[in-house]
Amino acid sequence: MPVKRKASSTVKGADKTKKDSVTSTPGPATPRSIGSSDEYESSDVTESEDEAHKRVKTALDIKEYKSKKVGSVGKARDSASHHFGDHDFSYLSLKPDHDNRPLWIDPQKGRIILESFSPLATHAQDFLTTVAEPASRPAFLHEYKLTPHSLYAAVSVGLDPKDIINVLDRLSKIPVPDNIRNFITSCTQSYGKVKLVLKNTKHYLESSDPEMLQRLLKDEVIGPLRVQGAEDITTTSAPKMGALVIPGTKNAAGVQQAAAEQQKQPQEGENVNQEDIFATLNEDDDDEDDADAVHAFEIVDEGVEHIQKRCLELGLPVLEEYDFRNDDANATLDIDLKPTAQIRHYQEKSLSKMFGNGRAKSGLIVLPCGAGKTLVGITAACTIKKGVIILCTSSMSVVQWRQEFLKWSNINPNDIAVFTSDNKEKFTGNTGIIVTTYNMVAQKGKRSYDSQKMMDFLQGREWGLMILDEVHVAPAHMFRRVVSVIKTHSKLGLTATLLREDDKISDLNFLIGPKLYEANWMELAEQGHIARVQCAEVWCPMTTEFYQEYLNSNSKKQSLLWIMNPRKFQACQFLIDYHEKRGDKIIVFSDNVYALQVYAQKLKKVFIFGETSNSERLRILENFQHNENINTLFLSKIGDTSLDLPEATCLIQISSHFGSRRQEAQRLGRILRAKRRNDEGFNAFFYSLVSKDTQEMVYSSKRQAFLVDQGYAFKVITHLQGIENLPDLAFTTPLERKELLSNVCIHDDSGDTAGDYEDVDDLFHRIDGGKRKKKKGAKRTAGTLSELAGGQDMAYVEQNKSRNKELKKKKESNPFFKKVQREQQKRRLARDEE
Numbered sequence: 088m089p090v091k092r093k094a095s096s097t098v099k100g101a102d103k104t105k106k107d108s109v110t111s112t113p114g115p116a117t118p119r120s121i122g123s124s125d126e127y128e129s130s131d132v133t134e135s136e137d138e139a140h141k142r143v144k145t146a147l148d149i150k151e152y153k154s155k156k157v158g159s160v161g162k163a164r165d166s167a168s169h170h171f172g173d174h175d176f177s178y179l180s181l182k183p184d185h186d187n188r189p190l191w192i193d194p195q196k197g198r199i200i201l202e203s204f205s206p207l208a209t210h211a212q213d214f215l216t217t218v219a220e221p222a223s224r225p226a227f228l229h230e231y232k233l234t235p236h237s238l239y240a241a242v243s244v245g246l247d248p249k250d251i252i253n254v255l256d257r258l259s260k261i262p263v264p265d266n267i268r269n270f271i272t273s274c275t276q277s278y279g280k281v282k283l284v285l286k287n288t289k290h291y292l293e294s295s296d297p298e299m300l301q302r303l304l305k306d307e308v309i310g311p312l313r314v315q316g317a318e319d320i321t322t323t324s325a326p327k328m329g330a331l332v333i334p335g336t337k338n339a340a341g342v343q344q345a346a347a348e349q350q351k352q353p354q355e356g357e358n359v360n361q362e363d364i365f366a367t368l369n370e371d372d373d374d375e376d377d378a379d380a381v382h383a384f385e386i387v388d389e390g391v392e393h394i395q396k397r398c399l400e401l402g403l404p405v406l407e408e409y410d411f412r413n414d415d416a417n418a419t420l421d422i423d424l425k426p427t428a429q430i431r432h433y434q435e436k437s438l439s440k441m442f443g444n445g446r447a448k449s450g451l452i453v454l455p456c457g458a459g460k461t462l463v464g465i466t467a468a469c470t471i472k473k474g475v476i477i478l479c480t481s482s483m484s485v486v487q488w489r490q491e492f493l494k495w496s497n498i499n500p501n502d503i504a505v506f507t508s509d510n511k512e513k514f515t516g517n518t519g520i521i522v523t524t525y526n527m528v529a530q531k532g533k534r535s536y537d538s539q540k541m542m543d544f545l546q547g548r549e550w551g552l553m554i555l556d557e558v559h560v561a562p563a564h565m566f567r568r569v570v571s572v573i574k575t576h577s578k579l580g581l582t583a584t585l586l587r588e589d590d591k592i593s594d595l596n597f598l599i600g601p602k603l604y605e606a607n608w609m610e611l612a613e614q615g616h617i618a619r620v621q622c623a624e625v626w627c628p629m630t631t632e633f634y635q636e637y638l639n640s641n642s643k644k645q646s647l648l649w650i651m652n653p654r655k656f657q658a659c660q661f662l663i664d665y666h667e668k669r670g671d672k673i674i675v676f677s678d679n680v681y682a683l684q685v686y687a688q689k690l691k692k693v694f695i696f697g698e699t700s701n702s703e704r705l706r707i708l709e710n711f712q713h714n715e716n717i718n719t720l721f722l723s724k725i726g727d728t729s730l731d732l733p734e735a736t737c738l739i740q741i742s743s744h745f746g747s748r749r750q751e752a753q754r755l756g757r758i759l760r761a762k763r764r765n766d767e768g769f770n771a772f773f774y775s776l777v778s779k780d781t782q783e784m785v786y787s788s789k790r791q792a793f794l795v796d797q798g799y800a801f802k803v804i805t806h807l808q809g810i811e812n813l814p815d816l817a818f819t820t821p822l823e824r825k826e827l828l829s830n831v832c833i834h835d836d837s838g839d840t841a842g843d844y845e846d847v848d849d850l851f852h853r854i855d856g857g858k859r860k861k862k863k864g865a866k867r868t869a870g871t872l873s874e875l876a877g878g879q880d881m882a883y884v885e886q887n888k889s890r891n892k893e894l895k896k897k898k899e900s901n902p903f904f905k906k907v908q909r910e911q912q913k914r915r916l917a918r919d920e921e
């Protein structure tokens with residue numbers, strides 16, 4: 088008699104991973120990966136936004152599942168079942184050759200677990216990143232989630248439900264459960280059925296199903312928006328998939344060739360079943376070459392938004408595509424990648440999702456910091472070869488984008504202009520590239536004459552491509568406005584983390600497009616494209632006097648106490664000393680600007696926060712980059728996104744924004760681009776200093792969730808070896824600690840704490856606008872505080888001269904900085920001449 092296999096006990100490597108996570112991520116940093124209770128309800132999508140989402144809930148309704156389970160499975164439960172509760176999947180029969188198949192599907196929640204050690208893992212991963220959302224990718228088991236948006240994206244790159252279910256079935260250890268099949272079918276049946284195509288400046292509604300178009304023509308809203316006098320429905324053949332050349336690729340060929348090149352042949356020793364699976368995957372790919380006929384009718388330009396809205400109401404979300412190769416109405420831009428530019432395999436892969444069927448699809452590409460999003464954007468521009476508008480978060484990024492275009496492509500410098508508060512240039516030819524900021528375009532109210540003229544120019548023409556840099560950062564209302572005022576054929580959103588702490592992330596799906604590609608951070612680190620990072624959480628016990636005060640304080644004061652905890656200060660001092668001696672460049676992040684200044688001044692380090700003037704910022708950043716005596720920089724929240732930071736190899740976080748996963752990821756991103764990443768055994772370091780037994784520990788584990796899901800393991804350090812022997816260790820005597828505590832209490836009592844946390848949204852506006860508002864009450868100087876505090880308690884601040892001021896004084900006499908200044912001056916002149 089054949090032995091009945093139990094699914095719950097056969098997910099290979101599960102135990103191993105569990106063990107790993109216990110040893111490497113103790114305490115609060117336990118990964119949420121396997122067995123996580125995440126459900127669709129907890130994703131970033133809300134029900135009201137998307138009809139299809141309702142279908143998910145219905146299709147994957149747990150009650151529905153449970154009733155099925157009881158009916159069909161009652162008998163299968165055995166003596167061990169009660170250990171698994173709702174997670175007893177023993178009723179699912181495994182396929183006889185399940186060992187060769189890398190996936191397991193959770194019928195309750197649509198989770199897909201991938202054995203990343205399987206020989207088929209690479210293929211399976213490619214497939215899964217196309218159809219599902221990566222949820223967690225630690226060493227051995229990866230978790231993906233099927234969501235309406237991920238399936239929408241899959242349809243947008245040309246897969247149909249049959250393909251998705253077939254490949255899933257081939258790779259799965261169990262037959263694809265019926266509710267998962269239904270879910271895939273119900274989510275995908277309407278997506279992509281209707282496309283909005285701009286061809287020769289005319290908008291068309293296009294579909295491969297003529298009946299669908301007839302239905303739309305009869306609709307009371309859409310019917311009247313058809314261009315009167317135009318042919319009812321025209322029929323042409325669909326473009327062939329993969330006929331496109333993406334510049335910068337090795338074979339400079341599109342999807343099919345790129346995919347074929349990457350298709351790994353079965354290794355020696357792999358058995359026949361695996362070869363079968365390879366063969367099926369390849370067969371499925373071949374299907375995509377079939378060209379269908381497409382039918383279309385023309386619609387009026389003004390009707391586009393109404394039609395999109397109406398189609399959504401009808402449950403037929405419109406897919407936007409740009410047939411740029413047949414766009415003869417817009418001038419062609421003379422741009423190509425330089426022959427030396429070779430895009431990397433993941434950059435190529437992300438672009439092949441965008442240009443999969445020879446047209447440009449709008450959507451989001453997610454790559455970790457430093458992985459080269461700029462070059463992806465530039466290559467997209469070189470592929471489309473039409474007018475491009477790029478939106479950045481700061482005027483500094485604007486300058487960088489322009490420089491990168493000049494570095495990687497053969498664009499004529501006159502064809503790429505910038506639009507910022509200081510520069511309102513236009514390109515000279517009949518088409519070109521404009522690099523600007525969200526703020527410049529989204530700004531409401533009266534503009535200066537030049538700015539208005541520039542806006543008229545931007546609004547008065549059609550763009551081939553709009554690149555939205557750092558889309559996760561731009562306030563939702565801003566990108567909504569930008570997208571509505573600029574007429575563009577395609578949109579590409581670039582980001583490192585599709586995370587927002589507000590609920591606006593799903594807006595991106597509809598305002599820009601679905602996620603087209605998300606890279607695996609660990610894979611990129613292993614391949615040396617980004618740095619390997621050691622993450623550690625350092626537990627700092629509170630001193631008795633601080634903890635006593637903590638227990639008797641309100642939450643605002645408690646947070647000040649856990650930041651100013653003398654043991655945390657000592658840990659920070661020790662780590663700075665240790666890493667400076669190793670030759671690292673260190674950034675210490677503190678959201679709390681009071682703590683930032685106290686720490687930096689006591690340790691005699693430079694610091695930058697919202698109120699640091701632009702010239703001082705530049706001076707400090709230059710010193711941090713080039714001066715071997717300035718190796719540590721203290722940074723407030725503005726360093727998360729708004730500053731172009733020089734390279735660092737060690738990060739220390741002393742205060743953060745509650746449980747913000749995005750901030751944690753952004754901060755880690757600051758060290759991923761370390762140039763030394765390819766040195767033998769090189770690691771960058773990321774420390775989070777956490778005061779033990781305080782609420783900060785809870786926030787800390789929440790913050791780490793995203794990075795843990797990317798495969799990072801946070802080690803917990805409970806004692807820093809040798810800290811006691813550090814010369815000049817601060818706060819070693821009870822008197823010093825008491826003095827610090829009384830300063831903290833005075834600061835809290837002074838009511839000056841309102842300005843301790845900078846408002847990043849404000850900064851977003853401020854940096855771009857170039858005019859810095861002074862925030863009331865946020866200015867803290869020793870003088871002001873000592874007046875409030877009675878003087879003697881601020882003794883340490885008075886004694887320690889600010890390193891920032893020292894730098895300012897030294898600047899004049901340092902020949903190196905004279906040279907830097909001269910070079911800058913030259914560059915500025917050269918740019919002006921350009």
Ligand SMILES: Nc1ncnc2c1ncn2[C@@H]1O[C@H](COP(=O)(O)OP(=O)(O)OP(=O)(O)O)[C@@H](O)[C@H]1O
Pocket residue numbers: 429430431434454455456457458459460461462583756760
């Ligand atoms: N294909 C490539 N070949 C060589 N160098 C590359 C390639 N792609 C990117 N780079 C280099 O990698 C570095 C990081 O690129 P880039 O600044 O575009 O990253 P990013 O993803 O935009 O990072 P961030 O999110 O921090 O802005 C740059 O120095 C860039 O020139």
